[in-house]
Amino acid sequence: MKMKISPKLKFTILFCLSIFTLTVKAKTVTTPKIKPSQEWIDQKFSMFIHFGLYSVYGGVYEGKSVERGYSEQIQSFAGIFSDWYGETANEFNPLKWNPDSVVSLAKQAGMKSIIFTSKHHDGFCMYHSRYTEFNIVDATPYSRDLMKELADACRRGGIGFGVYYSLIDWHYPHAYPISSHNADPLTDEHYEFNMKQIEEIMTNYGDISEIWFDMGSLTPEQSKGLYELVNRLQPDCMISGRLGNDYVDFAVMADNEYPDYKMGIPWQTAASIFNETWGYRSWQVRGDLQEKREEKISSLMKVISRGGNYLLNIGPRGDGSIVEFERDVLLGVGNWISKNSEAIYGSEASPFHTPFEWGDITYNNDKIYAFISKMPANSKIELSGFKGKVKSAELLSTGQPLFFSQKGDKLIINADMGINNRGIDTEAVSEAEFPVIKISFVDGFTINPSIIVNDGKLIPGNSMPVFGHSSLNYYAGYKSLTGYNWAFKTGRKSIIPKLSFTESEVGRSLKLNIDGESQIVTLKPSGEKTITTPKGSVMWGKLYRKPGKGVFGNLEEEGLDFVSVGQLSEDLKTVWKEVIDYKYGEKYQEKISPRQSFILLQEIESDRNQTIAVRLGSGNGAYIILNGRYITAHLSPKRLKYQEEIVLLPLTKGKNQLIVKYYNGYEKKLSYSITPLNEWTIFENNLSSYNLQEKEYHTISLTAEDAESYVSPIRMNNIVIELN
Known part of the structure; x- marks a missing residue:
């Protein structure tokens, strides 16, 4: 199909059509204004700022480093009494904060917007809220609306301004108290309080590019109410998926998560300079600056090549100054971006269906951009799976032409400086330069499907x-x-x-x-x-179990062809244990805490390649894989206590492993069952x-x-x- 895709079509559910074949000519822009805007899609790189009352502590309480948890949550992890924590506002006077300098830093880093923490879990507002005196204007000697000044600076600087807003609040008297998990529900009073604060933020601070909701466990009605409020007051404001219950304009990955697959929706990865914290931590071991720059450039490449936006955080000190190490990391990333911006802004995710070992890809119009993060041993960059005549290959940062050869759908670019002096200096990779090769075509290109079915x-x-x-x-x-x-x-x-x-x-x-x-x-x-099922062709073997860990979507066995049940997990703590006397077809019920899960591994042996059926019962959520391959996953906003479904399993001859992660989101007990079916009906x-x-x-x-x-x-x- 011709590559004339409007912004609306890109991120509707029919976006998937574009991954079959792409004849790339030039983008067209539609006139109707919709979400997401082309501007939001194209920005690629933004600044996150975690700045608040917690910044005064810098990760230290009573002279001791608080090593447990994120430093912006020090009130919880250090066990600070609420009145003692509140008195810290008397010390909060960030006179070294300069919003125009922060905007300048973001622009030098190549960032197109700033997302600022209007209120974090501690409930302290970095703006002048009329609904609580626990804010930077009324409670501190600073006495100025810091967030408004930043919003104004962003507009002066020509970049977008967005806000982070915590859905939980440890200061609000009618909210749930501090818990270990930050996923508490909202009381009716707390929900109304949040609605009022969101209304004032959406009303008093100009255009908001996006709102980054975080934490809490809302009802579908509460998520819907906040979603509709933002849309009514700021129709162009993008709303993060952490609002919950699938009320979403853009999906947000887990903290510092980099998916290895493409998504057909707008999405974003939020990342911190150090995985251990988002807020300022005075005692943080910062390590080698060059290595950190490499890490963040590499992460940026991963995100944009899979179609996402990258949101990189800084945590200013309590006095408002920017940590020099974090500043220098951003400037280093910005220096690399300035040389390769053509491959970043306005680019599309890799149109290829399979990854390349040497790095990542974006494209724009009739050009492909190859980001080289791992130089092959033979210094040759190979690209295949496309149709189109290559016109040129060059090093994007310098325009230096590169020697290449093409045979059909296979392109080989020589990256060895020793051949005709027309290649990439391979030492640049180790110096964190991450070379980008621009590949131009005579008349566009077409991507071949990774699978073409011939049997109908x-x-x-x-x-x-x-x-x-x-x-x-x-x-x-x-x-x-x-x-x-x-x-x-x-x-x-x-x-x-x-x-x-x-x-x-x-x-x-x-x-x-x-x-x-x-x-x-x-x-x-x-x-x-x-x-x-042919009699005697399938044997159900042993059943194993282990505790689940992390968020529901974390299943470390996915992608593994075979799981050794005798091997410890990555954390060297959990191990598979055989389940004795399990009764297939019986509904089990166990007491398990909310947000907890367990994983079952069922061995199945088949004497041929065949599809069999199993009826699986689950509680709130189930994540199902077969031989490491994703089958389905679901966790309904309807919060079903128990549901059954037939799952067809395409077995291979020999040993197979069915793995199911059962997740309890909301109940006191979790119900589950496994029922092998000897026969079933196909409609x-x-x-x-x-x-x-x-x-x-x-x-x-x-x-x-x-x-x-x-x-x-x-x-x-x-x-x-x-x-x-």
Whole structure:
């Protein structure tokens, strides 16, 4: 398809169509103003600032370093009484804070906006709130609206201004008290208090580019109320996914998380200079400046090559001054960006379906940009999987032409200075320069699908999946599969698609797009057949269990072809234990604390390649993989206590491992079950005939028309499309 994609199409659920094939010419810009704006999509790099009352402490309480937890949460981790902590406001006088200098630093670093902590968990407002005197104007000798001055400086400097807002508040008397997890619910009084503060922020501080909600565990109604309030007052303001319950304009990864997959939605990674803290920590071991610059440049490349925006934090001292080490890191990143900005701003995520060992990719118009983070031993950069005639290859920072050869869809760029003196100085990689190669084409390029189906049977296993990031709250964030894409070849001039599915999909509504034309389909059975597992072909082996850890979406076994149950986990603490006398088909119920999980590993041996069925019961959430491969994951905002679903498992001949992470988000008990099925029913829908144009290959995408949100999981992992 021709590469003329409007901003609206980019990040609707049909964004997935663009990953089949991209003939790249030039961007077109549509006139209607929608979220996300093209400006927000293109900014790529922004500054986060954690600055507040906690900055006065600098990670130290009563003369001792507080090593547990983030320093901006020192009130909680040091156990400081609320009145003692409140008295710290008398000492907070950040006279060395200079908003124009901060804006200048952000611009020198190549950042396009600043996101500032209007209020963190401690409840102290860095702006003049009329709803509490616990703010920088009324409670400190500084007596000025610091946030307003920064907002004004951002406008003077020509960059965006956004705010961070903590949904929990340790100072507000009607809120839940300090807890260990920061995911407390909001009382009615606290919710109304938050609504009033958000209204004043959205009203009194000019245009807000984005609002970064954080923590708490809101009801769907509370998330909806805040979402609609912001949209009413600031229609262009982007709203972070940490508002919860899938009310989201852009998804936010876990802290300092860098996904290794592309997403078909707007998203952002928030990162700190040091993973240990966001607020100022006086005793932080800062290490080698060059290594830190390398680390942050590398992280920036990872994020933008997968289509995200990178939000990098600084934590000023209590007097308002910027830590010199953090300043120098940003200036180093900015120096690299200034040489390679063409490959960053306004660029698109890598159009390729598989990664390259030597680094990352972005593209823009008819050019591909190759970010070299790991120089191959033979100093040759290889690129394949595209169609198009390469016109030139050059080092972006200097314009130096590079020697290359092309044969079909394979391009080899010589990065050895020893050949015709036309290559990249390989020492630049170790010096954190991260060379970027600009590859230009004569008349655009096309990306080949990673999988082309020839047998006319489309299943999740031969698709190119599209992922989002669902988030009910911080601890319940996870990779959500939002759609399937297929490319297929056929000699037919028309096809009659037949959809096959199980009882778990009956009644669902989906959107099917064939070669760019969409239709809505409701899965109503017009036929059915019974499938039986051949007797003796499958043996259910041992069942193992271990505690889950981290957020719901953290499953360290994903991506591993085989898990050794006798091996300790990464933290060397948890180990798999065999489950004795487990009764398949029985519903179990266990007392387990909210935000906790456990993982089951089921061994399954098959004497052939075949698909079998299992009925899985789960509580609030389940994350399911087979032989390391993602099958489905879900955690509904409806907070179901128990649900059952049929899951079809494509077994390979020999040993298989089914792994299920069961997560309890809200209940006192968690229910679960595993029921192997010897037979099950497949239902069918025959669709109307569809005429095909003459093409090398055709495309089909499938998304859920009835999804709660564009980041919600599709949950149609049993569907099969036969092209008759």
